[in-house]
Amino acid sequence: MNDVQKLKNDVQRLETENSHLKAEIKNKTESCTRTLECLDQKTHIAFYAYYSNNFKALATGTTLVFDAVITNLGNGYDKRTGIFTAPSSGVYAFTWTVNAAGSHVAGSSGNQYGEMNASIKLNGVTRSAVKIDSERKNDDDSATGFVVLSLNLGDKIQIVSDKFDGEGGLYSDDKYGRTCFSGFQIA
Structure with a gap:
């Protein structure tokens, strides 16, 4: 036993x-x-995208579509629409940069140099904005916005040319700086 x-x-x-x-x-x-x-x-949520080329300023109400996607953890950013859709509820940080050209680029014409207002919108409502304006030749300008927002599952975030029609050209290259959009969940 x-x-x-x-x-x-x-x-x-x-x-x-x-x-x-x-x-x-x-x-x-x-x-x-x-x-x-x-x-x-945990599932990480983060994205970084930029315009792959210099471009012409956009009309009021146009969503900026950042076509070159480097990071898209959680698959929240859609490069076809330029919209980030929150894959989960939480607190997120977003940043965007726009670079105005002090020369005529990307099909801009006349005496217009780059100028634009770029707003970040949550479900169509402006939460913050930056203004970029180059006034004369070789007077490039750049602006960056940063916000922290509480989002619910499915909320939509986008960068929109807002308040007035942009004019002239905008840079997005390795020489003058990338026009870009990124975000990540922090809590």
């Missing part, structure tokens, strides 16, 4: 150890949703 008793003791010890390990896993899983220690276990 010694062997049977020994096996019973081993089984009881393993059951106790298993119970402790299950409790530890449960505690780690619950804390993972509240801390950064488990970042690698």
Whole structure:
């Protein structure tokens, strides 16, 4: 009977150890949703896109469509529409940069140099804006906006030429700077 008793003791010890390990896993899983220690276990949401070429200023109400996508974790950014759709609720940070040309580029004509107002919109409502305006030859201009917004699943974020029709040309290249849009979930 010694062997049977020994096996019973081993089984009881393993059951106790298993119970402790299950409790530890449960505690780690619950804390993972509240801390950064488990970042690698969460779905990351982040994107970065830019215009692949210099371009002509846009009419009021036109969404900027950043066609060159470098990062799109969570697949929230659509390069066909220029719209980011929140794949999950949370707090997000967004930044956008627009570069106005102090020369005639991308089909601009006349004496107009680059000028535009670029607003970030949440479900069609302006949350912030930047204005870019180059007034004369070789007077390039650049503006960057940054916002932190609380989003619900399915909310839409886009950068829109707003308030007045843009004029002239805008840069997006490695020499003068990329006109770009990016965002990421922070909580």
